[in-house]
Amino acid sequence: MMQTENSRINRRGMLGLLLGGVAQAGMARGALAQDLIASPLPKPRPADLYLQSIPTGEALIEASGLSGEVSYVVADSLSGAIHESHVPLLRLPPASVAKTVTALYALEHLGADYRFATRVLRSGPVVDGIVQGDLILAGGGDPTLDTDGLAVLAGQLVEQGIKGVSGRFLIDDTALPRIEEIDAGQTEYAGYNPTVSGLNLNYNRVHFEWKKQGEGYSLKMDARAERFAPDVRIARISVAARNLPVFDHVAGQGRDEWTVAQSALGNGGARWLPVRLPGLYAGEVFQAVASAQGLRLPQGQRLAASGEEIARIESAPMSVVVRDMLKYSTNLTAEVLGLTASRARGLTVGSLQASASAMSDWARGALNMRHISFVDHSGLGGASEVTTVDLAHMLVAPGVEARLAPLLKSFPMKDGQGGVIKNHPLSVVAKTGTLNFVSTLAGYVDAPGGKRMAFAIFVADVPRREAAQAQGAEIPQGARTFNGRAKKLQQALIERWGALAPADAFPG
Incomplete structure (x- = not known):
């Protein structure tokens, strides 16, 4: 008992000495003691401190270093309520995102089971x-x-x-109807810009292969598929001693006559060239x-x-044809689907522009797309225009998500080196679109907490695109850099929305 009591006294004495020492020091430094007493307690962190650290859409656009215009809309996929937007009424080229409208047009008027x-x-x-x-x-x-x-x-x-x-x-x-080419503004030798016809083969492309052989070249043109690759006579090619143009085409008597610049051939290679006589091919x-x-x-x-x-x-049923069109972004497929759907409606359409105009009219009424103006069904023509708010209206229109989302391709999130980030918390399915100095993306994103959103993001420098087209280059200087930056901006915006969605903390 006594030992315990002494222990208590000792502890109390030590505590008193400590307190006395602090008191004496306080008396000697009264001003400092006063400051300590008057100093307020630290303020608790704001509940939205993490959300405040998320950069705004405008900050992301500024940081991207992109020229031209940026427009985007993100909306709740169920209610259609717009969460956030940036100049949503700006009319810009949709590029291959136009194929989402064509997909719905074909499925509506031909049916999922239709076969060619x-x-x-x-x-x-x-x-x-x-x-x-x-x-x-x-x-x-x-x-x-x-x-x-x-x-x-x-x-x-x-x-x-x-x-x-x-x-x-x-x-x-x-x-x-036979249509010479999808877009006259493209380079003549672009394999993605073929002739359209009622009889199409190998996406109306011919395979050109060349190999260095002595002082000259061995040239081969064939209609290759997985099992068969017969040589063709309908398309012929010869080497020309020039630098530009890389390829030149002349419609011969019953055949396509091509020449290729010798300076562009190197030791060998291969590429697809468009066919201008698809029926005879x-x-x-x-x-x-x-x-x-x-x-x-x-x-x-x-x-x-x-x-x-x-x-x-x-062919495979329309649902499969549409899915593959969206996955591989095949322009010929889009044009054929649009033309066939217009004819199924009983319309007389002799050109892509006439059929695309009919599709635009349908989209205004059926999908609430008020500012749509298409010149083709693939988005290859830069004269097509639509707004991101129109695409948001389309994506949230009744029945569209159930029909379209399963056909869209997964859009992976990537790290700074371009590698796919595994197990990323966001899941995105979307259609991409790319033209020189135009990059578009539209689809659906699932955020943590089960919130699903529909979005459309357009990035375009139309004057720069038009200037590049006038020069005639297939891939003009700066185009790859522009599109690479645009894709990084698109991902950054999606990640922003994914961070805001669980707390429903969108501005406004």
């Missing part, structure tokens, strides 16, 4: 394996038809014992794959014709 058909017809009976009359290759506009598909079609004829034809081999490509390739299976055909002639169907192949 390519057929073979005969005008007379078959006697001893020979068609007594004409054999007709009839296109249905299928934008996905390739050389292997034509080989399957020819195989169906061979299985019936057909070995030849007494009459003509006709090519009917009148299912759709498909006919020649069909003739080649048929011959490989024992069916001999004369040279094809373009002519609308009718007869009894004896063979057919079909």
